[in-house]
Amino acid sequence: STSTEAIRATLFPGDGIGPEIAESVKQVINVAGVPIEWEEHYVGTEVDPRTQSFLTWESLESVRRNKVGLKGPMATPIGKGHRSLNLTLRKELGLYANVRPCNSLPGYKTRYDDVNLVTIRENTEGEYSGLEHQVVKGVVESLKIITRQASLRVAEYAFHYAKANGRERVSAIHKANIMRKTDGLFLQCCREVAAKYPEIKYEEVVIDNCCMELVKDPGTYDVLVMPNLYGDIISDLSAGLIGGLGLTPSCNIGEGGICLAEAVHGSAPDISGKNLANPTVLMLSAVMMLRHLRFNDQADRIHNAILRTIADGKYRTADLGGKSSTSDYTKAVCGHI
């Protein structure tokens, strides 16, 4: 039976538009004939009155067991006394690397048409330590933590990724001219790993300079690896080059070989439930997940179908300047698979 051959994958549809766009993804994966059996769990900020929990143990266990999953948007409530769910997932599942390929979309015009880069972000430490305190009234400090272990791990992943994907160069982004010890350690780790990959070019670029070059000539870059906050900044900047967070997929690599693909855009509560959401990012993230599972043919077919639908222009959602509903766009993609 197919169910014995099927791959079990976890699905967190998430908040807001999450469930709608997750539905679209299930459809395209079905049409492409990938035997995925979804284990669906609700993780989000719209609390279930029965559990009173945003994040159940079962949800985490599901990813740990399946080692592969797809995650929709989760709202980050500000100042409500609990940590962001995104951060909690990163921590609990040891999601140490966030990978975001950023490619210009044929037919979707922005100021840039030559973007083809991948940001790989350390996802667990740095400026995100959560360690902050008031020293005296009016003086607060926060701790940025860089460890050799996490830096080596993300550097290893970056070079591994570059090699596996036929990329030529890895650029480590830093501010070691100011943070000599923390960013210095990060660079030191990158250098050690680089030495094991003589076939991949390695360079170091100061973050301010990197941002300037990215907007002047993004073609300068190939694979970029960096500490947490720089990754947060540069991955969004890069997304902006090709049109925004509505077009850039992402996937998180975690301890024990976990791959959790993720739509990094918001949960768009204003349009949720209205069949207006753009499922492109979640679809493209699912494509990353499929490649991880080595369903390369199916991944290519879905990817090309998305590109063709967007290039076509007939079935774009409102955020891309079109008038299409979520379901019509999804149907169009399915038609191209």
Place this chain on the structure above:
Amino acid sequence: STSTEAIRATLFPGDGIGPEIAESVKQVINVAGVPIEWEEHYVGTEVDPRTQSFLTWESLESVRRNKVGLKGPMATPIGKGHRSLNLTLRKELGLYANVRPCNSLPGYKTRYDDVNLVTIRENTEGEYSGLEHQVVKGVVESLKIITRQASLRVAEYAFHYAKANGRERVSAIHKANIMRKTDGLFLQCCREVAAKYPEIKYEEVVIDNCCMELVKDPGTYDVLVMPNLYGDIISDLSAGLIGGLGLTPSCNIGEGGICLAEAVHGSAPDISGKNLANPTVLMLSAVMMLRHLRFNDQADRIHNAILRTIADGKYRTADLGGKSSTSDYTKAVCGHI
């Protein structure tokens, strides 16, 4: 005599191309008829064997006394056991705000033609505290310090600047969703100041989002105020939008009303002494200094002369795609004054 009416201003020509471009600035200021008497001091990394010092007490005193100055590029030697001179000057002179107007140059084409924003960067604390240490082997931390005093001071300056320059909106850039206490305090201070300027719109933007919007649509922004590192990143990103550091002037506001205008680009040792350097940024920075001194007419004339020369295109230096020497370009600017 003119010397009694003359304004004394400090000049640090700096390293590399510094002396050449400072020469250009002196010429244009002369031609514009501004009665400036320069007090010239060498501050830089090319050590004078007599003093063995990069930075003399007299140099600092000169700025403190004149309260106005112009500074060329100073190289930052990496890992040579002493602090960057740029940072030392910021600290010693209490240069708490770095102001960088960023405007598209008519006739100099980039991907953007609608850039008209100003970044105001807190310049003394934050991630630049220099406080770093190894906790245990393989674990290092650095401290980001945010104080109420420095945050209020830069926020005050930003709103003052916005009002004095007819700007409509101030955006505070932060990552308070992660660094709730440090960036939270920064925002709190901005809000307090904003309340005193009801005629200026105020908004808060998360840094990753800001970077994305800057590359998608820089017209979204007007005046941006932010902690040190974000300012470092966003001011360079913004410079990239209009063509790079070779086109964006800057000025530092310091304790006791000091105004130290500054070319933020590098010292370009490779072309130093060859009459190839582009003096535009130092000239534009001098224009900021002149406005500070209320030589508004002369500032306008110099500014327009620079814009016209660049728009003309006949006398551009190599970094702007031209073939002109430093001195020919300078002559052309002088001709337009």
